Amino acid sequence: MPRSGAEARRRLQQAALELYRERGYDRTTAAEIAARAGVNERTFFRHFPDKREVLFDGEADLRDALVRAVEEAPGDLAPLDMLLRAFRTAGRILEENRPFTEPRLAIIAVTPALRERDMAKAASLVDALTEALRRRGVPGRLAGLAAQTGWGTFHHAAQAWIDDPSQDLETHLQRAFTDLRALSGAAPSAQDRARTQP
Known part of the structure; x- marks a missing residue:
């Protein structure tokens, strides 16, 4: 017992x-x-x-960690860089719990009731990130777009990490945000450029 x-x-x-x-x-x-x-x-x-909620334990703690990371980000960062900083925090949580994270994601992917709950939880996280960005001075419409886009990019990176565990989540996350900037035609951030230097 x-x-x-x-x-x-x-x-x-x-x-x-x-x-x-x-x-x-x-x-x-x-x-x-x-x-x-x-x-x-x-x-x-x-x-x-x-029985659905068993696989979503810790969502409130994750939301709080993400919001806190946005709130504590340096003031000169662009919204996507604030989010990347926040998702690095979330990434560390996922990596520490990989033995649970990997099968959990696989079960959610094949279970409609769990996918529905996952989407509701994601919407709640996006709302919380949107509000955190607004409090940092990002206009409402842009804050919402950044939060939704950032969450989608984080989710993409997490799936890539599950599919290719030979690289850590940080590497997949950095690559996904670099790809996002390339898709939008935005110049790489100073952080991105520093990481790609030999």
């Missing part, structure tokens, strides 16, 4: 991940997840409101 709330939560997440991979999300119940984790069903619902 897990001795702490944090340990129970971790075991519930791991059990859910295993069962979703073995049986599929739709054929797995909260009671089965609890049993696999060695706790009762009431404990499951003390930690998670439903």
Whole structure:
């Protein structure tokens, strides 16, 4: 039996991940997840409101970290550079949790109910980033466009990292933002130029 709330939560997440991979999300119940984790069903619902939310734990912490990184970014950075700085923070969180992140993304990709929840969570993160950029003085319309574009670019980089783990997420993230600037015809930032120097 897990001795702490944090340990129970971790075991519930791991059990859910295993069962979703073995049986599929739709054929797995909260009671089965609890049993696999060695706790009762009431404990499951003390930690998670439903069986979808098991795979989205930490979303509030991630949002807070992203917003804080934008708020603390140097004042002379362009909006996309503020976001790149924020996504580097998120990237470190994903890299530390790769054994959970990789199968989690695979399960979400093939499960409509989880894709729907993932899109709702992404919309919430984009809204939070938009507001953080507005507070930094980026006009509303541009803040929204930057946040949506930045999130899409981050998601692209994360998928590239899953597909090609031979390079770290930081490398994939830097490449994705460099490609974004190339697509828009924007000149590389000073940071990009410094990174490409021999």
